[in-house]
Amino acid sequence: MPAHPLTLHNVVKRYDNLQPAVDNVSLQIEPGEFVSFLGPSGSGKTTTLMMIAGFQQPTSGDIRLNGRAIDQVPPHARNIGVVFQNYALFPHMSVADNVGFALRMRGVGKTEKARKVGAALEMVGLGQLASRRPAELSGGQQQRVALARALVFEPDLILLDEPLGALDKNMREHMQVELKRIHLELGVTMIYVTHDQTEAMTMSDRIAVFNHGRIEQIAAPQEMYLRPATRFVASFVGDNNLLAATSLGNGQYRVEGWGDLHAGDLALPAGKNVDLLLRPEMIRVAEPGAAHGTLQVEAAVNYGDSVLAIGKLGGKPLRVRIPGPQARGLEAGQQLPLHWQANDIHVIPALHA
Structure with missing residues (x-):
């Protein structure tokens, strides 16, 4: 786990000199926190996540992780795990090979890779399905594979972009419990993007509510529910x-x-x-x-x-x-x-x- 927080300072993202998609966002996320980015479509939450991941570059501002600036660091060198809504699994690979792909790219030896992959699959309850292909799994199982792949190389930070949006209600609630269990067990820092206020309220240590590219409030769930800072937060949460x-x-x-x-x-x-x-x-x-x-x-x-x-x-x-x-x-x-x-x-x- 990183010894320093993730910090964003005055981060701005513009496209073609139009209204900023992200407008002067500053926040600090402590090591081991579970923070949700909550807001409607187009509010800037996913764009902020993608800049942290390195898939988009800030127009201006500063992003630091574990004591170093990462604005110019390529995504694969940031030691950040990312879980997407669409899973992004390789259909021709087994579950084990999907999970171990990042380790192979990092040059991890065969024995060590097998140990880490096995541990990650056990963590998400898929130890018995290592040899299957993604098409043989349910949606919930595929999401667990994507999560194991993000965990396997022991990242400093895990980013989750609406990862449960494609699941039915019962499976979504089950995965919420599993994600929180894994977070507590590993102590890894997680940032979770969602437009679902219930997900944010039940899983998060703190919630950052985005609106028109800005953070209107960042607070613990109960504080935000009982004492919202703005009319927008009051109307969006609860x-x-x-x-x-x-x-x-x-x-x-x-x-x-x-x-x-x-x-x-x-x-x-x-x-x-x-x-x-x-x-x-x-x-x-x-x-x-x-x-x-x-x-x-x-x-x-x-x-x-x-x-x-x-x-x-x-x-x-x-x-x-x-x-x-x-x-x-x-x-x-x-x-x-x-x-x-x-x-x-x-x-x-x-x-x-």
């Missing part, structure tokens, strides 16, 4: 209710149609424009006389363990996730008294404020 409001000072905020609310996690001077984030699961069905307002239910979506009530409160759209037992019989047209705590509301200062 279900949400976002309310435009104006600060009245002393932790009080005015929401048109709702009146004045108290929010517990940030107090701003009067007159500041903000967004108030209230997650659907933070809202509770109120006891008689304790309601902050009444939801006019327009739709009720049953998830089995909970029901998502969708409607309006004070003329504004609102989503409320209610545990199953409390939601029995809930349907469109009903009125639902609601309550929440001031500390459940997160205040996001508006960019233009």
Whole structure:
């Protein structure tokens, strides 16, 4: 494992002098971290990954790994393993030969190569399939081969570009658990690109949310979910209710149609424009006389363990996730008294404020 972090400093990538695909990205990833790059298509996350791998060159900026600049180092000399969504396996080679290809290119001896390949295949649970060809494997097994190939030469860093996107839901969830197990067992630094917020939330030590070529926030999953830094992060990570409001000072905020609310996690001077984030699961069905307002239910979506009530409160759209037992019989047209705590509301200062 490298003794130094991976650092990106003011990295920019432009194509034909157009709007930057990556716009002044700086971050530091510590040895052994599992960091996810999360964002919509075209947000810059994959381009950033490809620059770290060496498949694309930054227009400007600096990338350093294990204490050395790698901007001009060719991909094969960076000691970085890469796992792609399409697996990129050689169809004419056996599983063992696919995994050992990088070792052969590095001139590793036959005995040592066989030992390392065997250990890598055991790590991903494919020790009994070494002689098979990729076409004889399931999608999940092929993805494990690609992962073993990235692990076999003991890289300083493993990059994973939406590696589970082609798998079905059950296999994707199983592979998430396996990837996290391997990460914890080996302690290798991993960067995982995804547009799937659930993957990022369940697997990562930290998440970097990309938007329009920039990182809007990098934080631990729970911190990002409960205290997103921007409106975009709040809307992209998790279900949400976002309310435009104006600060009245002393932790009080005015929401048109709702009146004045108290929010517990940030107090701003009067007159500041903000967004108030209230997650659907933070809202509770109120006891008689304790309601902050009444939801006019327009739709009720049953998830089995909970029901998502969708409607309006004070003329504004609102989503409320209610545990199953409390939601029995809930349907469109009903009125639902609601309550929440001031500390459940997160205040996001508006960019233009």
